[in-house]
Amino acid sequence: MSNEHDAVSLPSRLIHEPARLAILTVLSSCASADFVFLQNATELTKGNLSVQLTNLEEAGLVNINKEIVERKMRTTVTLSKRGASEIEAYWKTMDAIRARMIGEENQFSRRKRAIPLRAKSIHS
Amino acid sequence: MKAHATVGNAEPNYARLRYVTENFQSLQGLTWVAFGSAFFLSSIEDVVGQALPFWLLLVPMVLIFAAVRYVPKYYESRFGSVEPRSPSNKHAVIFLLVLLALALFGRPLGRYLDSVIPQGINQIHLLISDLDHRTNLLPVIFWTALLCAMVLRQSRFASRLDIPFGLACLLFWAFALVFYPLRHPDVTKLTFWKVLNAGWFGISMIVTGLYDHLTLVALLPMRVRERDNE
Numbered sequence: 342m343s344n345e346h347d348a349v350s351l352p353s354r355l356i357h358e359p360a361r362l363a364i365l366t367v368l369s370s371c372a373s374a375d376f377v378f379l380q381n382a383t384e385l386t387k388g389n390l391s392v393q394l395t396n397l398e399e400a401g402l403v404n405i406n407k408e409i410v411e412r413k414m415r416t417t418v419t420l421s422k423r424g425a426s427e428i429e430a431y432w433k434t435m436d437a438i439r440a441r442m443i444g445e446e447n448q449f450s451r452r453k454r455a456i457p458l459r460a461k462s463i464h465s
Numbered sequence: 466m467k468a469h470a471t472v473g474n475a476e477p478n479y480a481r482l483r484y485v486t487e488n489f490q491s492l493q494g495l496t497w498v499a500f501g502s503a504f505f506l507s508s509i510e511d512v513v514g515q516a517l518p519f520w521l522l523l524v525p526m527v528l529i530f531a532a533v534r535y536v537p538k539y540y541e542s543r544f545g546s547v548e549p550r551s552p553s554n555k556h557a558v559i560f561l562l563v564l565l566a567l568a569l570f571g572r573p574l575g576r577y578l579d580s581v582i583p584q585g586i587n588q589i590h591l592l593i594s595d596l597d598h599r600t601n602l603l604p605v606i607f608w609t610a611l612l613c614a615m616v617l618r619q620s621r622f623a624s625r626l627d628i629p630f631g632l633a634c635l636l637f638w639a640f641a642l643v644f645y646p647l648r649h650p651d652v653t654k655l656t657f658w659k660v661l662n663a664g665w666f667g668i669s670m671i672v673t674g675l676y677d678h679l680t681l682v683a684l685l686p687m688r689v690r691e692r693d694n695e
Contacts, residue, residue: 363477370486371547378489378545381685382482417548 355400356431360385360393365428368403368420376416394418402427480622485684488623489547492681493540497674499532505667512659544685604638604665611635630676638665 356362363383367374380390397403402424406417485492503525510517612631618624641661661668
């Protein structure tokens with residue numbers, strides 16, 4: 342049993358945080374997204390989103406591009422190659438954990454159902 | 466549509482994030498509303514029976530201009546912008562395989578369909594051209610095809626959102642344009658029924674556009690204005 346537990350690797354702490362995971366989920370569903378869209382989708386404050394993006398950029402998971410469009414600064418964020426592979430690995434890990442939890446739950450409920458049957462057979 | 470948990474409040478709904486990002490362009494429904502309105506106005510001219518006033522003829526042009534010029538700007542300033550992913554190689558391979566299959570088997574398939582389709586077409590044509598009923602089957606066929614596409618979508622989140630809407634539209638058009646006139650042949654004299662019959666495509670575009678826009682607004686709700694110290 343303990344070997345089975347070891348078989349599923351733990352998800353990355355950097356990605357597992359909900360705000361960063363939300364940002365990476367948005368970016369993995371498109372080629373690039375601008376700051377306004379990310380803010381709308383994740384519903385983070387400007388400051389919080391900015392901090393999370395800086396953390397992700399420092400970790401090499403996203404690329405941030407700033408340009409001036411019609412006299413306004415426009416920030417566009419794309420997922421780096423490393424970011425794309427890490428988010429994919431993250432969801433695979435989570436799926437594996439979920440599948441195992443469902444398996445254990447089924448096993449537990451089967452065992453629970455078996456107990457009264459056995460008790461009944463003893464009485465009869 | 467109600468499932469918009471936020472990062473700030475609770476665990477975010479990742480299916481919602483994926484859906485809204487992947488479909489951001491197609492959810493910009495006000496463009497469809499403008500084009501649909503223009504289409505509707507131009508299609509009901511025959512039903513009204515008299516020439517429409519000059520200013521009303523200008524409305525479709527104004528709507529199309531607004532759809533092209535201002536609607537994309539509104540969406541960009543309100544919701545931001547997303548560059549969609551380029552279609553994957555999988556789609557290109559499927560497209561090439563279908564093209565190859567058509568090149569190889571297209572002719573024999575066409576010859577077979579030539580003998581089968583006319584029978585079905587005749588039945589449909591009889592229903593459409595029946596002077597007593599004048600049943601228009603096109604909206605029902607259109608919405609059935611759209612509903613099939615919605616059912617076959619891979620995303621469960623998308624299917625859960627779209628199928629009730631598609632089903633409601635299909636039922637509406639089926640009752641309004643097929644079953645009702647079959648039961649009450651006199652309905653063909655009503656102007657309202659004639660307008661529905663002639664402008665079904667424009668109305669469908671308007672309704673679909675409004676539905677897409679409202680879905681986008683519900684999935685990306687307006688942010689609370691941040692205070693200066695945030």
